[in-house]
Amino acid sequence: MSSEPSPWVEAHPDHVRIDWGQGVAGAFAALWLADNRAEDRHANGQRLIDVLDLPESVRIQTATVVDGMLHVTFAGTVAPLVRPLAWLRATLGPLTAARPELDRAAWLDGARRVAARDFAWRTYAAVRADAALRGVWLRRLARDGIAFLSEVPCVEGMIVEVGSLLGAVAHTNYGVLFDVRAEPVPENLAYTDWGLGLHTDNPYRDPVPGFQALHVLVASPEGGDSLFADGLALAAHLRTIDAASFACLTRTPVPFHYRSAAADLCSEKPLIALDVAGDVRAVHYNNRSIAPLRLQGEAAQDFYRAYRAFARLLREPRFQLRLRLQAGELVVFDNRRILHGRTAFASQHHPRHLQGCYLTRDSVLSNAALLP
Ligand SMILES: [Fe+2]
Known part of the structure; x- marks a missing residue:
């Protein structure tokens, strides 16, 4: 049995930095995170909001990890984001990495x-x-x-x-x-x-x-x-x-x-x-x-x-x-x-x-x- 060490997570007002180690790290922009809430997708996977439904300036308040899930809260009326760390990591590679x-x-x-x-x-x-x-x-x-x-x-x-x-x-x-x-x-x-x-x-x-x-x-x-x-x-x-x-x-x-x-x-x-x-x-x-x-x-x-x-x-x-x-x-x-x-x-x-x-x-x- 082996469990992966938890990545290093740092909240900044305009991005969340996540470092998985061994050179794998991402800087997830505040607006990108607000645009990728699971709740803003229909069960069929299609996005329910348009970009102008989000404020132009999104600010991050907190970013924490609980049981492999990243929780991010934002200033103002933007609803929080909860996403698996593994999901975030998968978005680092090219979209088409798995495309035949x-x-x-x-x-x-x-x-x-x-x-x-x-x-x-x-x-x-x-x-x-x-x-x-x-x-x-x-x-x-x-x-x-x-x-x-x-x-x-x-x-x-x-x-x-x-x-x-x-x-x-x-x-x-x-x-x-x-x-x-x-x-x-x-x-x-x-x-x-x-x-x-x-x-x-x-x-x-x-x-x-x-x-x-x-x-x-x-x-x-x-x-x-x-x-x-x-x-x-x-x-x-x-x-x-x-x-x-x-x-x-x-x-x-x-x-x-x-x-x-x-x-x-x-x-x-x-x-x-x-x-x-x-x-x-x-x-x-x-x-x-x-x-x-x-x-x-x-x-x-x-x-x-x-x-x-x-x-x-x-x-x-x-x-x-x-x-x-x-x-x-x-x-x-x-x-x-x-x-x-x-x-x-x-x-x-x-x-x-x-x-x-x-x-x-x-x-x-x-x-x-x-x-x-
Ligand atoms: Fe031909």
Whole structure:
């Protein structure tokens, strides 16, 4: 039996300092404490007060610890706060410490990787039957950006059933699902038997599709290999070897456009998007759908130099995971991160047929966080 020593608590008029030792300490501001009373939350967890319901200046009178609970009284009419010390300590870490979407492991060495060995790879029956196993699979999908299922029945429409198990299937102008096979009049170059360079899907959409799922119904015995690379790792690599190009791609808005009889979609995004901390949040790369750039003279030259530097990385086989998916295999990948492509195949001899769908980003990550 061991009990944790009580932390050191100090009340100041404008904050409470709590020191747990070993470098773990917090300075909890008076207004922050007044805004975080348990009583001001509904049973469903939602806050019942607005910030203007509190006075602009909140002053602390006392702060004491009783049985692991911090009791704080305030001057004036602000009601006291009672919170477990452990609860306060948990708020010191980043909000997202336990979020699956932030536990990301970038991989640059695609060519060295074996999909069935190095990524989550399970049978559909196992993932469907066991919620805990599905949770582990989804968290690996969130971490690596890509995961695989095998023994998915080769039945048309199965992709929607599998997609609905993993998250929420998005309905787009391509439908709830789309057929990836050579068509006589392709409304998208994906619907040919041509090779496709690495890309992310639908950057002309806002938001872009969160995750993409592709189910192989008929594999091609020759050609039609799938290619994947981790845009996170590639962007980080570009940052290391060519910081100027990286910076240019993060600050240049690129117009993406798609138009068909059923849809006219346009969105402007940088090829490499950063979050507020300056880390790579997303990669948007699709040469097929870049509209004429609104760049003049030197700005255009700078952009093309950077664009070409990134494109060269995307063509390097050493960064690419390459495999020929077999009938009944299904891949899911993070479309804000993982670039995908394929090698050409001969559709007149081999009628390769995949069905795909998009899953909303938040639904997949929610399941990854929620499942045991
Ligand atoms: Fe695609």
